[in-house]
Amino acid sequence: xxxxxxxxxxxxxxxxxxxxxxxxxxxxxxxxxxxxxxxxxxxxxxxxxxxxxxxxxxxxxxxxxxxxxxxxxxxxxxxxxxxxxxxxxxxxxxxxxxxxxxxxxxxxxxxxxxxxxxxxxxxxxxxxxxxxxxxxxxxxxxxxxxxxxxxxxxxxxxxxxxxxxxxxxxxxxxxxxxxxxxxxxxxxxxxxxxxxxxxxxxxxxxxxxxxxxxxxxxxxxxxxxxxxxxxxxxxxxxxxxxxxxxxxxxxxxxxxxxxxxxxxxxxxxxxxxxxxxxxxxxxxxxxx
Amino acid sequence: xxxxxxxxxxxxxxxxxxxxxxxxxxxxxxxxxxxxxxxxxxxxxxxxxxxxxxxxxxxxxxxxxxxxxxxxxxxxxxxxxxxxxxxxxxxxxxxxxxxxxxxxxxxxxxxxxxxxxxxxxxxxxxxxxxxxxxxxxxxxxxxxxxxxxxxxxxxxxxxxxxxxxxxxxxxxxxxxxxxxxxxxxxxxxxxxxxxxxxxxxxxxxxxxxxxxxxxxxxxxxxxxxxxxxxxxxxxxxxxxxxxxxxxxxxxxxxxxxxxxxxxxxxxxxxxxxxxxxxxxxxxxxxxxxxxxxxxxxxxxxxxxxxxxxxx
Numbered sequence: 244x245x246x247x248x249x250x251x252x253x254x255x256x257x258x259x260x261x262x263x264x265x266x267x268x269x270x271x272x273x274x275x276x277x278x279x280x281x282x283x284x285x286x287x288x289x290x291x292x293x294x295x296x297x298x299x300x301x302x303x304x305x306x307x308x309x310x311x312x313x314x315x316x317x318x319x320x321x322x323x324x325x326x327x328x329x330x331x332x333x334x335x336x337x338x339x340x341x342x343x344x345x346x347x348x349x350x351x352x353x354x355x356x357x358x359x360x361x362x363x364x365x366x367x368x369x370x371x372x373x374x375x376x377x378x379x380x381x382x383x384x385x386x387x388x389x390x391x392x393x394x395x396x397x398x399x400x401x402x403x404x405x406x407x408x409x410x411x412x413x414x415x416x417x418x419x420x421x422x423x424x425x426x427x428x429x430x431x432x433x434x435x436x437x438x439x440x441x442x443x444x445x446x447x448x449x450x451x452x453x454x455x456x457x458x459x460x461x462x463x464x465x466x467x468x469x470x471x472x473x474x475x476x477x478x479x480x481x482x483x484x485x486x487x488x489x490x491x492x493x494x495x496x497x498x499x500x501x502x503x504x505x506x507x508x509x510x511x512x513x514x515x516x517x518x519x520x521x522x523x524x525x526x527x528x529x530x531x
Numbered sequence: 532x533x534x535x536x537x538x539x540x541x542x543x544x545x546x547x548x549x550x551x552x553x554x555x556x557x558x559x560x561x562x563x564x565x566x567x568x569x570x571x572x573x574x575x576x577x578x579x580x581x582x583x584x585x586x587x588x589x590x591x592x593x594x595x596x597x598x599x600x601x602x603x604x605x606x607x608x609x610x611x612x613x614x615x616x617x618x619x620x621x622x623x624x625x626x627x628x629x630x631x632x633x634x635x636x637x638x639x640x641x642x643x644x645x646x647x648x649x650x651x652x653x654x655x656x657x658x659x660x661x662x663x664x665x666x667x668x669x670x671x672x673x674x675x676x677x678x679x680x681x682x683x684x685x686x687x688x689x690x691x692x693x694x695x696x697x698x699x700x701x702x703x704x705x706x707x708x709x710x711x712x713x714x715x716x717x718x719x720x721x722x723x724x725x726x727x728x729x730x731x732x733x734x735x736x737x738x739x740x741x742x743x744x745x746x747x748x749x750x751x752x753x754x755x756x757x758x759x760x761x762x763x764x765x766x767x768x769x770x771x772x773x774x775x776x777x778x779x780x781x782x783x784x785x786x787x788x789x790x791x792x793x794x795x796x797x798x799x800x801x802x803x804x805x806x807x808x809x810x811x812x813x814x815x816x817x818x819x820x821x822x823x824x825x826x827x828x829x830x831x832x833x834x835x836x837x838x839x840x841x842x
Binding site for chain 2: 244289293320338487488490492496497499509511512514
């Protein structure tokens with residue numbers, strides 16, 4: 244975990260009320276933050292506005308080839324709106340990387356991997372998908388893999404990153420595709436049927452008969468509940484990235500807990516911290 | 532060459548003392564905002580703090596409230612954590628050794644649902660090495676029993692102070708609630724029953740409503756308001772308490788800078804604690820300490836104690 248200044252390289256609205264912000268390290272320790280950051284981790288963006296004092300937890304969408312951190316966030320309230328108004332060249336304090344991130348090693352021995360993103364849960368799944376494709380996660384035991392990426396939206400007007408995910412297929416972003424033997428399928432669903440299959444991500448998975456040995460997901464709670472039920476029914480691990488109102492982001496304040504099914508060995512009660520113990524949890528461990 | 536050495540010597544003295552315990556500087560964290568096991572040790576050097584103050588420790592594990600537990604408000608925040616903690620035994624086994632490793636003073640904040648639980652936890656900690664003081668939380672607005680119920684009635688505050696006083700050899704600090712008509716009466720109640728110090732202020736009971744959902748924003752309904760929004764009220768209350776009792780005071784409430792800390796000390800605080808702003812600027816405790824030093828140099832003041840309670 245590092246705390247220091249970063250500079251806004253670019254900040255643009257990619258859709259109504261959705262901002263893409265790219266930050267470059269200004270101090271060498273923040274280069275360390277970029278180096279350590281993994282898929283599913285997040286950063287705290289500290290607002291320079293003295294009336295909006297809590298930092299905003301934003302998941303890392305990508306690390307650019309220049310070594311910059313990229314974030315996509317919704318303008319949900321005053322804090323995120325003011326962050327979005329900062330011009331390129333502005334500096335802000337960032338704490339990163341935070342949280343546990345997705346356990347890539349759990350995918351190592353799995354043949355059929357499913358990555359699911361819903362709405363604003365889509366951005367962190369880009370970073371994860373890239374890592375799964377590029378990590379050479381195939382081994383002697385599992386020489387061929389299927390990676391199904393399932394992205395769900397409310398409607399076509401709320402699409403984000405669909406082109407970037409398509410881009411993962413191009414040879415440019417996928418230099419080792421042939422060698423590491425990961426076969427990659429991209430699926431889209433929208434609630435109103437205006438883009439991809441009509442229905443939600445679980446409808447799509449059922450309809451297309453996508454089978455999984457492991458699931459990684461981020462998205463709205465009802466979607467995660469559905470995945471939790473499917474994972475339980477099929478007896479497969481599902482790693483879910485959760486969201487909760489946070490204050491500190493580092494495990495100090497206990498503001499962002501989620502209920503667990505059994506007593507947690509750190510808290511000694513049925514609570515875990517989304518910021519520190521998560522944000523990624525095994526679906527069988529948490530109450531959603 | 533000797534000139535350089537002399538220049539070091541003019542650095543103002545930051546040392547302060549409370550109930551006979553000496554603190555290398557007057558800056559500490561406020562309970563609850565700093566974790567219990569060095570969560571911020573990757574950002575700042577914890578040995579440079581005046582003291583580390585723990586989260587509330589109770590006799591048995593407490594589950595705390597539902598979520599959302601926190602909300603941002605203009606220049607502040609509300610919280611209703613509900614004193615979630617793993618209980619005193621886990622604290623002693625797991626957290627205290629880590630905290631002691633940082634090499635500064637340690638103040639353990641204690642809480643209870645009943646007089647008996649306050650007594651039990653203060654007795655349990657009474658002879659533990661490496662704990663310098665106990666801070667008694669009688670002002671948490673977010674638990675249904677205990678907490679603030681003891682901190683808003685001078686009679687009950689006297690009772691809890693007296694009970695704890697009998698059961699521990701450690702110096703005790705009573706942490707006062709601002710949700711009272713007269714903070715002076717509360718400070719007097721603590722003083723009369725043998726408290727060694729008071730700390731103030733805890734948070735203000737507050738409410739935020741989600742107007743679209745037509746419901747309370749926090750799961751608990753109400754929460755405690757903290758942050759720079761409450762700072763001027765905190766300064767006023769520290770001033771009132773300082774003029775009511777002889778006890779040393781740890782001043783807190785929205786401190787965001789060295790200037791805020793100096794204000795608090797001029798109003799009567801012997802030390803200061805920074806709470807909510809820790810989240811906003813993780814380096815703030817060291818920033819405040821350095822800004823206090825710079826202010827003293829600027830004003831030609833050789834010793835921080837010269838400004839305590841000058842108003």
